[in-house]
Amino acid sequence: KAGVTQTPRYLIKTRGQQVTLSCSPISGHRSVSWYQQTPGQGLQFLFEYFSETQRNKGNFPGRFSGRQFSNSRSEMNVSTLELGDSALYLCASSPETGGTNTGELFFGEGSRLTVL
Amino acid sequence: AQKVTQAQTEISVVEKEDVTLDCVYETRDTTYYLFWYKQPPSGELVFLIRRNSFDEQNEISGRYSWNFQKSTSSFNFTITASQVVDSAVYFCALSELRSGGSNYKLTFGKGTLLTVNP
Numbered sequence: 001k002a003g004v005t006q007t008p009r010y011l012i013k014t015r016g017q018q019v020t021l022s023c024s025p026i027s028g029h030r031s032v033s034w035y036q037q038t039p040g041q042g043l044q045f046l047f048e049y050f051s052e053t054q055r056n057k058g059n060f061p062g063r064f065s066g067r068q069f070s071n072s073r074s075e076m077n078v079s080t081l082e083l084g085d086s087a088l089y090l091c092a093s094s095p096e097t098g099g100t101n102t103g104e105l106f107f108g109e110g111s112r113l114t115v116l
Numbered sequence: 117a118q119k120v121t122q123a124q125t126e127i128s129v130v131e132k133e134d135v136t137l138d139c140v141y142e143t144r145d146t147t148y149y150l151f152w153y154k155q156p157p158s159g160e161l162v163f164l165i166r167r168n169s170f171d172e173q174n175e176i177s178g179r180y181s182w183n184f185q186k187s188t189s190s191f192n193f194t195i196t197a198s199q200v201v202d203s204a205v206y207f208c209a210l211s212e213l214r215s216g217g218s219n220y221k222l223t224f225g226k227g228t229l230l231t232v233n234p
Binding site for chain 1: 161163221226
């Protein structure tokens with residue numbers, strides 16, 4: 001069974017640009033979450049999608065957005081990049097079954113974004 | 117607000133030593149889940165264990181064991197007879213449950229970098 005796949009793995013952008021990151025969850029998983037990992041702040045929750053709907057959002061500015069497609073694949077977008085957006089962005093899928101599943105998250109290897 | 121504290125930033129041991137990673141959490145919820153994840157240099161977070169707030173039984177899985185104590189809000193992780201392959205960053209996490217009981221999001225500790233030297 002294939003794991004969570006994130007693309008691209010590495011990318012370099014300059015301030016002011018925008019970036020789109022992609023995540024393909026494990027087949028059958030309908031919940032996709034995004035986390036930002038930085039040395040200073042650690043792992044922080046960005047948002048979570050289920051059945052193409054954003055269910056929850058963390059404390060990040062509106063420059064951070066995402067979406068989920070009907071096949072559960074998800075993308076996140078960061079606009080007007082700042083130096084502080086340099087981070088490892090991790091996507092996780094969960095075998096959410098609609099209300100009672102408290103299952104673990106399965107993470108991808110992340111997309112490492114460097115903003116110059 | 118939920119909080120997870122891993123006071124040990126870095127630990128270095130010699131192979132075959134036992135090592136315990138500490139985790140202390142704060143939550144107002146009566147129902148919650150605790151997790152441990154391992155992050156090797158590749159970056160992927162690998163799930164190790166999930167424990168719900170009603171189950172304080174200790175768990176052992178091979179060389180790994182976990183000690184959950186609600187009275188002290190701790191969920192410590194012990195590796196017995198450590199190996200070089202255990203070198204990684206280990207994260208403790210706490211889940212906040214949405215209504216209906218399904219998992220919402222994880223609040224992570226800052227992680228403990230474990231280095232096992234040969």
